[in-house]
Amino acid sequence: MxxxxxxxxxxxxxxxxxxxxxxxxxxxxxxxxxxxxxxxxxxxxxxxxxxxxxxxxxxxxxxxxxxxxxxxxxxxxxxxxxxxxxxxxxxxxxxxxxxxxxxxxxxxxxxxxxxxxxxxxDLIDERRRRASVETRLSSDFGLPVVNVTFDEPVTITEAGSVISALALENYALTLGRLRLMGQGVLAFKVANAESIYCATDGVGYIDTMANVASAIDGALKAHNHLIAFAGQGEFVAMVAQRADFDTDLVQDEIELALDRYAQLYKALGIPLPVVRVGEIQHAGLFTRTAVPQLFADARQSARKLAFTH
Structure with missing residues (x-):
């Protein structure tokens, strides 16, 4: 290195x-x-x-x-x-x-x-491996290729408050328990993410997730926040806790933002993303919930809502 x-x-x-x-x-x-x-x-x-x-x-x-x-x-x-x-x-x-x-x-x-x-x-090794695969595929087919799996937490940079999943977890770990109590953890699930992944290539899938990230970023604009794509069509966000946080309003704003892409996605033959917002999770002073568990609980909440709608 x-x-x-x-x-x-x-x-x-x-x-x-x-x-x-x-x-x-x-x-x-x-x-x-x-x-x-x-x-x-x-x-x-x-x-x-x-x-x-x-x-x-x-x-x-x-x-x-x-x-x-x-x-x-x-x-x-x-x-x-x-x-x-x-x-x-x-x-x-x-x-x-x-x-x-x-x-x-x-x-x-x-x-x-x-x-x-x-x-x-480890990060460098993984990126070198992926670059090698993409180069080989590009040479074989003569087209630009992005090799991405459905589970992979690829870094999306198109929205200003979106950082890598590793960076978001590292940031949460720096807060310490008292500061972490001032934050809420919220997850978003693209309910039809697998259909989107199957309907397009790696570039199209990442572009679609980037559009979702921008919609989430806009919906959280009234709150200090950071967002990361966690793979499997899921996003995790950390937001400053406020009494007036309304997940229903966030859900509506995301849907409104994504609806602007409806005609484009129809023309491309790609399903329009359907995003579900999970319940906001909080770190308790006495429960001593670890950061990874807090993120996992937020993602599980969003998954439940995605599967029940």
């Missing part, structure tokens, strides 16, 4: 090099600013598998750098881990919205960094 680290503190970069070397990651390039990082990333002679970005830097912040990296075709899906000494979760949320996959705190803990980079390595 070739890593690019960006931090304006040369002492920290030396420490980071030592920590990464100790856990087996010796192929590291370090720079001191966002502009230097972009110059390296634009150089066709260099290729990086993972980026470590400090959030708080003078000039271009790590969040702005992350946003610019995500706009680069060659690094649109490259794993990005943010590094921060700040305790404010607002900056972490902005980083995830900009396209970050994960984050770690300063001072760097060797075990935590090793765990994060092992996850990054």
């Amino acid at each position: 070739r890593i690019l680290a960006v931090d304006d503190d040369p002492v920290f970069l030396m420490l980071l090099e030592h920590v990464l070397g100790a856990i087996g990651y010796a192929d590291l390039v370090s720079v001191n600013s966002g502009s230097e990082a972009l110059a390296r990333l634009r150089d066709p002679r260099q290729k990086f598998d993972c980026l470590l970005l400090d959030i708080e830097m003078p000039g271009m912040t790590g969040i702005e750098l992350c946003r610019r990296v995500r706009a680069m075709q060659n690094y649109h899906t490259t794993p990005i881990v943010m590094i921060t000494a700040m305790k404010s979760l607002e900056h972490v949320e902005h980083a995830f919205r900009a396209g970050a996959n994960d984050y770690v705190h300063k001072p760097i803990d060797e075990l935590e960094m090793k765990t994060r980079l092992r996850m990054v390595g």
Whole structure:
């Protein structure tokens, strides 16, 4: 794994090099600013598998750098881990919205960094495997191909508040129990997702899920929220808890937004997505529900509604 680290503190970069070397990651390039990082990333002679970005830097912040990296075709899906000494979760949320996959705190803990980079390595291996399959299929048939399974939680980036499933779970884990109590977890099930998947190819399926994501994003606009596609035609959202949250209203707004695509989908021979909104789930102070279980409960609630309508 070739890593690019960006931090304006040369002492920290030396420490980071030592920590990464100790856990087996010796192929590291370090720079001191966002502009230097972009110059390296634009150089066709260099290729990086993972980026470590400090959030708080003078000039271009790590969040702005992350946003610019995500706009680069060659690094649109490259794993990005943010590094921060700040305790404010607002900056972490902005980083995830900009396209970050994960984050770690300063001072760097060797075990935590090793765990994060092992996850990054798994992500890179999976994306390389998929790219290999897509390249082979494209060569065989002469057409652009996106190889995606129905269960796969592919990353959808067309809507502003949509992040990857891994990033959403990592964000939830950063909140801690008290802050998590201030959030609700809500799931959305495309009831006819399997029919849509069978009626089109990988590109058409992802485009359809992206339209659903945009509809959900618009329906939640009155609430601070983050959304992720979880696979199987399901989305999970975290929303700031408010007494006036109305799932029926959210359902109506999603249906209204998707109805605009009715004629297009009819012409393409693709079923119009039918979305069901599950019951909002809350983390209790004393129940100690784990984040993965909270997400699973939200998805199960949406599935029940999809199967009973």
